[in-house]
Amino acid sequence: MMKSLTLGASVLSLIPLLLGAQSTRPARISGTVFDSTMSAPLGQATVDAVDANDPLRLWTTTTDAKGEFTFDALPPGRYAVAVSHPRLDSLGIRQLSRGVALRAGDRERVRLGVPSAPTLIGQVCGDSIVGQRLGYVRGVLRDADRAPLAVSGTVRLHWLELSITEGGIGRQIASVEARADDSGRFTACGVPAEGVLQLRAWSGGDSTGVLELSVPYNGILLRDLYVGRGRTATVAWRDSVPLTTPESAADTAAVEVRVRRGDGTLRGTTRTGEGTAVSDVRVSVWGTGLGVRTTAEGQFFLNDLPLGSHTVDVRAIGYLPTRQIVDVLPGDSGRIEFNLDRMARLDTIRIMATREQILERRLAEFELNRKTRGLGRFIPPEALERHPPLRVADMFRTIPGLRVVPAAGGDAVVMRGQSFGQWCAPELWIDGVRTVTNMGLDVLVNAQDVLAAEVYNSGAAVPAQLAGFTGCGAIVLHTGMRERARR
Secondary structure, three states: OHHHHHHHHHHHHHHHHHHHHHHOOOEEEEEEEEEOOOOEEOOOOEEEEEEOOOOOOEEEEEOOOOOEEEEEEEOOEEEEEEEEOHHHHHHOOOOEEEEEEEOOOOEEEEEEEEOOHHHHHHHHHOHHHOOOOEEEEEEEEEEOOOOOOEOOEEEEEEEEEEEEEOOEEEEEEEEEEEEEOOOOEEEEEEEEOOOEEEEEEEEOOEEOOOEEEEOOOOOEEEOOEEEEOOEEEEEEEEOOEEEOOHHHHOOOOOEEEEEEEOOEEEEEEEEEOOOOEOOOOEEEEOOOOEEEEOOOOOEEEEEEEOOEEEEEEEEOOOEOOEEEEEEEOOOEEEEEEEEEOEOOOOOOOOOOOOHHHHHOHHHHHHHHHHHHOOOOEEEOHHHHHHOOOOOHHHHHOOOOOEEEEEEOOEEEEEEEOOOOOOEEOOEEEEOOEEEOOOOOHHHHOOHHHEEEEEEEOOHHHOOHHHOOOOOOOEEEEEEOOOOOOOO
16 A cells, blocks of 8 residues: 555656646647739748747748748747748738747647738738729839949830720820939839830939839739930931941932940840840840841850840740840850740631621721822732731831931831921821820831831922921821631
């Protein structure tokens, strides 16, 4: 009996020790980080578990490609789980965190998510634009010479707005200006979701080129911009090829064009999606008048470029044209690769509809003008079907008296003014509406949507209802969805 009591007392004496061991059993936190604006996990994010009672004690890990993270062997206590990532900073999210209380042996799973795009747009720009398919452009303005140093400056954006009225489709140019503060941060609200923008930024005498950017479907576009030094040069231009010899400078057919040049370089390669090099691809930089063709290995090299962010235009026969923003920095800007997609080719088709049925009422005015206005040149639908233009300006390259010249926002078309030795910008009419021409032609209208065109390449040839105040000629575009011929 005494022996049994002694054993019981020994067991009782072990209970505090057992309870103490249980209270120190390690706990665990696991979870995921999801970016709602991208509808994808947020990989390579830094996750900290911070002891709420002692902020100097923290545990750190990184999310994998699936956004997963795990903290093992945490002592019991209260924690703040906080996430940091460059994208969060770009979105303007100051903190993404959640509190967790752990007891010994707990296995807690948490989910942290970037707020949805509508929520962020409301927080950044105000609730008034939520639900209107509008968003914002946000980024940091940086100095190309001293990258990644941020600088203050101005960012201006333009885009095309379409309106449908009883008189047809109207086109207006909308714009917004944003200020980059001393930290270089700027936010431009009210841009159209899934819209195409033309943008340019300045800081003092430095600037970017004119950049063409597409706003994602969620309405949030994040892009840092580099402003850089450059110089203005005047070159003689004819048939889209610069003239460099002394004799050509006196050629009355040449057009004097102001372009930007500098000390930057750009090199790269053009390939198909399968990785095959593509040769004889035209690579040019907007606003510089500089362009080259790729070698047999698909390689190209451009120098004399102004520093900063610029739009590179890439074209090749049989491939879809593409544009990309590149940052030209001092020295060698590194190698950039363009992936080209082949154009879809249609099988041989047999036309089953008459010409009048295909043109319908949309081209009735074009047909009337072609028959009655002998001073104009007319590009009919069949000509565009035989030789589909990659860009709108491509339609005018072979018309006498017209020149396609480099411009800040892409190609521009000029023609002779009232004085034979001068060149001027023609009036531009799209579907019966006079249109401003301070943006690239391809922003105003898609080349694949042009059904026909009229060209009046002198002031005297312009019909009275199309004449402007400059005495220059006029270009008239008729647009719409191209008819598909039936098999």
